[in-house]
Amino acid sequence: MNRKKIFMLSLVVILVSQCNRDVSFDESLPALQPSRLDENAGTWKMIYMSSPGQVAVAAPLPVSDPSYQSELTSIKDLQSKLNPTQKSIIDYxxxxxVLRWNQILRELVARYNLPPAPLADGSxxxxxxxxxxxxxxxPFANPPYAARAYSYVAVAQYEAMKAAWYYKYFYNRPAPYTVDNGIQALVPKTALPAYPSEDAVLSGVSAxxxxxLFPAAVEEITKKAAEQRSAALWSGKAAASDLSAGLSLGKSIxxxxxxxxxxxxxxxxxxxxxxxxxxxDNAVARGEIPWLSLDLPSRPPMxxxxxxxxxxxxxxxxxxxxxxxxxxxxxxxxPPPPTASAEMxxxxxxxxxxxxxxxxxxxxIVHKWADGAGTYTPPGHWNDIAAEYIRDARYSEVRAARVFALLNIALHDAAVACWETKYYYFNPRPTQMDPAIRTGTGIPNFPSYASGHSTFSGASAAVLSYLFPSSAQYFSDQATEASLSRLYGGIHYRIDCNTGLTHGNKVASHTITFAGNDGAGN
Amino acid sequence: MLQYAALDAYTYMKKTLLSLVIAFNAVPAMAQTLTDGIMMGRGKLCTGLMYGQENWSTYWEGTLERSNQNIGTLQSQQYMWMGIYGITDRLNVIGSLPYVKNHTSGGTLHDMEGLQDFTLAAKYRFYRLDSDKGRFTAHVVGSFSTPMSNYTPDFLPLSIGLHSTNLAARVTFNYTFRQGWFVNGSSGYTYRSNVTLDRPSYFTNNTFYETNEVRMYDVFDFNVDAGYRIAKWQANLTYMQMNTLGGGDIRRQDMPFVNNMMNASRIGGVLMYYLSKPKDFAVRLTASSVIDGRNVGRSTQWMAGIFYTFHFTKTE
Known part of the structure; x- marks a missing residue:
């Protein structure tokens, strides 16, 4: 009887320990079936490049050409031998x-967002x-570094997608699954011309x-980029020559x-x-208490x-x-109130x-929005929010790239403008003014006024409200919550939060003005 | 036989006290609680209150031991109730509930405090063999623990616990010589439920997770101890080892994370005195130190408590 009880107890423990507690780490995405192809994206306004045709792409061979035909044959051959790993790469x-590269970038930022450890001498x-x-x-992918990184990738991808669309509809070469009935479409079929391949363009420009931006991650970046091109090939979406033209265009951009x-x-x-x-010295000359690092040992300003x-x-x-x-x-x-004032x-x-x-x-709330060391930063958080809207809207790659470009332009400009404000006023953090103030998250190592979270969030909410007007109230509520989280956490004054939100809105207005006249509509 | 009876009431307490050695507040309370080999007699309830402190000023970032001026010394204060009741001589139930308050001497991070996890366990002696020299016993323990407040596990090292609900199974062997010497060995396996964070994503173990759910890995532990009990005194030494069966290291200059691979080896000791007056009271003092670890603090801990035994069934 004792033995039986022991057996039963062991059984319960074994059963319980077999429950699946594994947590999936990918943001799952349904296969993209764009709600519209945005055929005219080759005419949308460029941001940095002079024109969509600034980088030349040679004309493709006609589909009747034997060399193209042999490319099709090799796709059929590959499709007949696809293994489960290859199928999962196609699904991914x-x-x-555009959404996948944004996820990859968020992961890279989180991985590299760690401040250096102090040396033995305190430096x-x-x-x-x-x-x-x-x-x-x-790098140390702190918020300004991250904002800049998100913006470079997003703007370059957007320019590259417009260039790709320009050539796609200029040359009008169909996808292999359209040209040849023997080739299966392993992804949702569209009428988008295949030359140059948008997947290859994205792989080249992003990688x-x-x-x-993240030179130590070269191995995984290269691997992801190669997988993206392979997926396009295996799925019947692009032929080898569509891919090579796309890769070359992406890299040149x-x-x-x-x-x-x-x-x-x-x-x-x-x-x-x-x-x-x-x-x-400048702060002292103005009669103000200058900001001091509260990291121990004292860390140079970010x-x-x-x-x-x-x-x-x-x-x-x-x-x-x-x-x-x-x-x-x-x-x-x-300016914020003088550090010696009653208002302060x-x-x-x-x-x-x-x-x-x-x-x-x-x-x-503090922890929801902390987005500190080891995370994708506040700009990453807003990219995360935007990604869900892009997914749900089933945007084409070029329109998805537009959303991230506009959002991240505003976020980068917010980083620049906010950092200008912070170091112009060089205002101390609350805990420097009163050491009894203990904080619900780490104190960022830069001046207080105005709040970076608030500036980023104000700018993001403005851009996303412009792009997805039916959710404007939600974006605004989220921005306000992100802003106040810094007051609740004891690391910002209310005036930092309110000022940051307003400043972020103002910064975003430059981007929104551009977006209103870029030919893409909404 | 009288000697054994006298020992019953208090020996349970020993491992519970040691169990409060927090690493990054990671030790599942039950994993080390019911590790000794003595049963409470039928109809007896031993209950007590304890207070203790645990401090560390260096910790292991992965395998690198370091100090951090932004933490200084982590001080954890613990107040705990516990009770043990003998349903029969062979079956006991045990409950415990700690209140924890954590504070750092350096940096600016806010203190955390609150009710931690309630533990309920059943201990069953399934084998006993008496001989002229002493007594051998073998026990199994099943236990359950769950958070009693909505504390966050995502503010380590200040979080007061890891907020998982745990199920543990344990087997213990004890040999006690008639002269009072004893040796004890115990090993447990703890299943931990996943936990949720207040944030929508996190990075750990070189992977980025776009979810607020965190996989918690199981914990294996064992301990061996040896000691002597005579008349009103008890003293013993313990070696304890805890290993988390998964999870990543704290990265260089990163914060600790709830599902890090927290491993610790510690040594400790117990001193206990049974008062003659007032009757049925006992006091005890325990101390222990982490001697090696991974993703935990090198902590030193002490606890002091007072216990009282109620006799609901007339014995002897």
């Missing part, structure tokens, strides 16, 4: 290349682009940019953007000791010259996409109230 990419090493595998890894990135001001955005001291246009007479600052230097300065929020004390007291009353409900 059938969800849409911090600087990630080195020439030695990206060393500790600390290059080249990602390799320059990527080169235009990596050239821009090499001289966009990022290299000097970290600054040096003398320049950091100037920021402190990318102080990402936004500022000049320091000590030296021009600095990362280029925006839709804003000029004058726009950035003109749109800068008015009221702001501090309110933060202290929330610190002392950190309810579970508010902590959940």
């Amino acid at each position: 990419w059938s969800g849409g290349g 911090y090493p600087v990630p080195d682009a020439e030695n990206p595998f060393a500790d600390p890894n290059f 080249e940019l990602l390799k320059s 990527a080169a235009l953007f990596t050239a821009r990135a090499a001289s966009d001001g990022m290299k000097t955005a970290g600054g040096n000791k003398a320049q950091w001291q100037m920021l402190v 990318l102080p010259f990402f936004g500022l246009r000049t320091i000590g007479g030296t021009p600095v600052g990362v280029k925006a996409w839709m804003m000029t230097d004058a726009d950035i300065v003109n749109d800068r929020p008015l 004390q009221d702001q501090v007291n309110e933060v202290k109230y929330y610190s002392q009353n950190l309810t579970r409900e508010r902590l959940a």
Whole structure:
């Protein structure tokens, strides 16, 4: 009887431990069947390139050509031998290349979003682009770095998709599954011309940019890009010559953007000791308490010259996409209350109230939006939100690319404008003003005014509301919640949050003005 | 035989006290709770309150031991109720409920405190063999624990627990010599339910997850101890090992995560004294230290408690 009981107990334990607790890590995507093909996307307004035909694509061979026919034969051969791994690769990419690359980028940002660890002497090493595998890894994909990365990939993809559409409808070569009845369509069939292959264009433009932004991830990036082209081939969507023309076009367009990135001001955005001291001296000269790092040991400020246009007479600052230097300065929020003022004390007291009353409900909001180290950052969070709308709208690759481009242009410009504001005013965090303020998440290592989360969220909500007007209220509510999460967490004053939201809206208006006249409609 | 009876009431407490060694607050309370080989007699209820502290100022980031000025020293204060009731001489039920408060001496992160997990367990002695030299016993334990408040597991090292619901099974062997020396060995396997976070995505173990659900891996543990009990005194030493059967390391300069592979080896000891007056009271002191670990703090812990035994059935 004892033995029986032991057996029963063991059985229960074994059964329970066999329950499937595995968590799937991919955002699952249904196979893309675009609601419309956007045949005229080759006429939509370009952002950085002079025209969709700026990079030449040679005419394809006619479908009757023996060399093309042999490409079709090889597709049939491949389709007859597809193994389960290859089928799962087809399924993965059938969800849409633009959405998949956005997911991949979010993952890369999360992986590389770790600040360097301090050395024994209390100093911090600087990630080195020439030695990206060393500790600390290059890059440290913090919010400004991430905003810039999302924007480069998104804008380059969007320009590349418009170029692809331009040539597709210029040459009008159908997809293999349309040309040859013997070729199966293993993805939803469309009438989109196949030359050059949009999948190959995306693989080339995305992989080249990602390799320059995240050089230590070269292996997985290269593998993903190759799989995307293979999926297009195996699924009967593109022939070998459609792919090679697409890959070449994508890579050439990527080169235009990596050239821009090499001289966009990022290299000097970290600054040096003398320049950091100037920021402190300037604040003191204005009669204000200068910001101090609250990291231990004290850490140099995060990318102080990402936004500022000049320091000590030296021009600095990362280029925006839709804003000029004058726009950035003109749109800068008015100053926060002086650090010694009673008004500022009221702001501090309110933060202290929330610190002392950190309810579970508010902590959940703080953590929902924390998006700190080791995450895809606030720009990534808004990309995550946008991805669901793109998926549900069943947008074509070119229109999906447009959404991410417009969103990430606004997010990058928000990063530039917000960082300009932060380092222009160099305002201390609440805990610096009152050390009794304990925080529900880590204190970001840059000045307080205005809130980055709020600026990013204000800009994102504005762009997404323009693109998906029926959900405007939802975007606005989410932005407000993201903004207030920083007050609840004890890391921002209310004035930082409110000002950031307004500033973000203003920044986005430059992007929305462009979008209103880009020929794409909504 | 009288000697055994006298020991009954208090020996249960031993492992529960040690179990409160938090790593990153990770130790499933039951995994180390019911590890000894003595049963509470029928109709007796032993219940007590304990207070303890656990501190660490270095932790293992993966296998790299480091300090972190933004944490300084992590201090955990624990208040715990527990009770043991002998349904029969061979079947006991045990319950416990801790209240935990965590604080860091460095940095700015907010304290976390609250009711942690309620544990309910049944312990069954399925074998006993007496001889001239002593007594051998073998036991099985089944236990269940679940969070008693909506605390977050996503604010380590300040989170007060990991917020999973656990089922554990354990087997224990004990040999006690008539002179009072004893040796004990116990091993358990804990099944942990998945947990949910307040955020929609997370990165761990080199993978990005677009979900708020986190896979929790099972935990295997064993401990061996040896000691001596005579008259009103008890003293013993314990070695304990806990291994999480999955999960990733804390990355360089990253925060700990709820499903990290938290492993710990510790040594500890127990001192206990049975008061003559007032009758049926006992006091005890325990201490332990993590001597090696992975993704846990190198903690030192002590606890002190007072217990009282009710006799619902007249014995002897």
